Amino acid sequence: MTRDPFKRKVVIAGVAESDCGHEVGLTILQHQALAAKRALDDAGLRKSDVDAVMAVDFLGLPSLQIAEYLGIRPRFTDTTVTGGSAFENLVEHAALAIAAGLCNVVLITYGSTLWSDRRRVIEGGGVDPRMPAAQFETPYGDLSPIAAYALAAARHQHEFGTTSEQLAEVAVATRNWAALNPRALIREPITVEDVLRSPMIASPLRRLDCCVMTDGGGAVIVASAERARDLRRPPVYVLGSGFCSTHLTISQMANLTTTGAVESGRRAFAMAGVAPADIDVVEIYDSFTISVVLALEDLGFCAKGEGGSFVAGGRLGPGGELPTNTSGGGLSYTHPGAFGIFLIIEAVRQLRGECGARQAPGAELALVHGIGGWLSSHATLLLGR
Amino acid sequence: MTEQSRPLPKPDRDSEYYWAAARRRELVFQQCAGCRRFRFYPRAVCPDCMSDKFEWRRSEGRGVVYSFTVIHRAPTQAFRDRTPYMLALIELPEGVRMMSNLIGCDPAEVRIGMPVKVAFEDASEEITLPMFRPE
Numbered sequence: 001m002t003r004d005p006f007k008r009k010v011v012i013a014g015v016a017e018s019d020c021g022h023e024v025g026l027t028i029l030q031h032q033a034l035a036a037k038r039a040l041d042d043a044g045l046r047k048s049d050v051d052a053v054m055a056v057d058f059l060g061l062p063s064l065q066i067a068e069y070l071g072i073r074p075r076f077t078d079t080t081v082t083g084g085s086a087f088e089n090l091v092e093h094a095a096l097a098i099a100a101g102l103c104n105v106v107l108i109t110y111g112s113t114l115w116s117d118r119r120r121v122i123e124g125g126g127v128d129p130r131m132p133a134a135q136f137e138t139p140y141g142d143l144s145p146i147a148a149y150a151l152a153a154a155r156h157q158h159e160f161g162t163t164s165e166q167l168a169e170v171a172v173a174t175r176n177w178a179a180l181n182p183r184a185l186i187r188e189p190i191t192v193e194d195v196l197r198s199p200m201i202a203s204p205l206r207r208l209d210c211c212v213m214t215d216g217g218g219a220v221i222v223a224s225a226e227r228a229r230d231l232r233r234p235p236v237y238v239l240g241s242g243f244c245s246t247h248l249t250i251s252q253m254a255n256l257t258t259t260g261a262v263e264s265g266r267r268a269f270a271m272a273g274v275a276p277a278d279i280d281v282v283e284i285y286d287s288f289t290i291s292v293v294l295a296l297e298d299l300g301f302c303a304k305g306e307g308g309s310f311v312a313g314g315r316l317g318p319g320g321e322l323p324t325n326t327s328g329g330g331l332s333y334t335h336p337g338a339f340g341i342f343l344i345i346e347a348v349r350q351l352r353g354e355c356g357a358r359q360a361p362g363a364e365l366a367l368v369h370g371i372g373g374w375l376s377s378h379a380t381l382l383l384g385r
Numbered sequence: 386m387t388e389q390s391r392p393l394p395k396p397d398r399d400s401e402y403y404w405a406a407a408r409r410r411e412l413v414f415q416q417c418a419g420c421r422r423f424r425f426y427p428r429a430v431c432p433d434c435m436s437d438k439f440e441w442r443r444s445e446g447r448g449v450v451y452s453f454t455v456i457h458r459a460p461t462q463a464f465r466d467r468t469p470y471m472l473a474l475i476e477l478p479e480g481v482r483m484m485s486n487l488i489g490c491d492p493a494e495v496r497i498g499m500p501v502k503v504a505f506e507d508a509s510e511e512i513t514l515p516m517f518r519p520e
Contacts, residue, residue: 139512141464202472
């Protein structure tokens with residue numbers, strides 16, 4: 001393992017969302033263009049400064065499409081399809097390309113009209129018939145992706161005695177953060193009882209254990225520290241990164257209660273030379289409440305099996321010991337199909353101290369953890385001032 | 386067709402033997418001729434040793450529930466009349482794990498670790514799906 005291959009040479013210089021939510025009326029490309037324009041403004045950079053484009057949407061050739069739409073001729077592109085963790089991967093890839101001198105300013109974008117397209121998405125089933133899952137999982141009614149996470153939650157409850165009340169604590173803490181974020185889709189506080197009374201979707205996961213569905217987009221500008229030296233915002237350094245994929249299809253996951261976050265986290269911490277105890281603010285892809293419990297254990301914030309008691313008592317919420325998913329997360333803030341880019345946006349704002357009522361005190365070091373597929377891909381970033 | 390049928394597998398070169406066996410009410414797995422490990426789902430090379438030699442072996446189809454979930458919201462129209470139904474991961478003594486439905490039992494009776502046995506459900510003229518019911 002190379003210690004700090006980025007050598008404080010790579011920063012995140014700009015971040016922004018498009019207009020996220022329901023009935024926004026923007027196209028997939030408009031979401032990306034709007035977020036890109038705002039992220040460039042945030043950084044104090046111009047479009048002509050961008051020499052690399054990394055886009056993910058579901059239109060086919062996304063980096064080329066958004067580069068054309070914006071009028072950029074990139075000399076480096078990447079479209080990594082690892083599900084919701086792709087944006088943490090792309091920051092790693094951008095950092096490597098910048099550290100290698102292949103480009104200077106990377107524009108990463110995402111856009112989705114998941115909410116507007118929901119009927120088509122839901123009825124379509126979504127899995128290509130040539131993929132094994134279409135033969136061995138879809139015929140059984142695998143309510144993808146919820147059922148895969150439900151199977152992991154049921155197994156975690158079986159092995160460790162984790163309770164549905166404990167899972168609900170994640171939803172409650174996240175909603176308490178959303179209440180402090182004017183951009184969040186749902187801001188009314190909820191209780192553990194509210195979560196337990198919400199309709200069962202795939203046991204043990206109920207409606208309020210599941211992320212919301214929205215339209216939306218985001219953009220992140222990664223730049224060389226040299227180029228970013230005199231920009232508008234204080235630089236946020238990419239200090240460490242790690243990736244691990246253990247499977248794609250849920251039946252192929254060796255152990256449903258231990259994820260690839262063990263390895264992605266270990267790599268990222270080793271690269272940055274820090275430990276979980278050093279982290280001030282955590283952004284974990286909360287597709288479902290169980291996702292956060294699994295990731296906190298696997299990243300080393302608590303021991304395996306203790307995630308349920310760890311998240312109880314408001315530890316993750318405002319005023320808690322470990323501020324987690326401070327934007328309100330996928331559970332309450334927004335979730336346009338993939339949430340990975342929004343984790344980065346929020347972590348950068350926290351590290352800059354821009355978060356007002358939801359600011360985590362003294363945030364100098366942030367952990368961002370993306371999860372893709374069916375607990376399939378895990379990408380960890382460590383970001384710092 | 387008024388009642389929507391569930392989405393059905395399209396057998397391919399890796400899986401045609403598996404689905405033909407299921408049609409005969411047999412559960413079969415590939416066993417690697419190199420390292421002797423069993424694998425599921427079917428594929429052309431061993432995910433342990435990369436050997437492309439294998440034999441098909443008939444399984445007794447007796448396993449245990451590794452995990453299960455009761456699905457209350459249908460993923461597609463085809464499942465709307467079936468909710469709530471049980472989706473499970475079944476562990477077989479061959480060392481493989483597969484997704485299936487649990488049938489012939491009440492969700493309240495099901496436990497992780499519970500012994501189950503394969504049962505076959507004809508889903509169309511061509512396709513029979515291996516499912517599991519309590520032993």
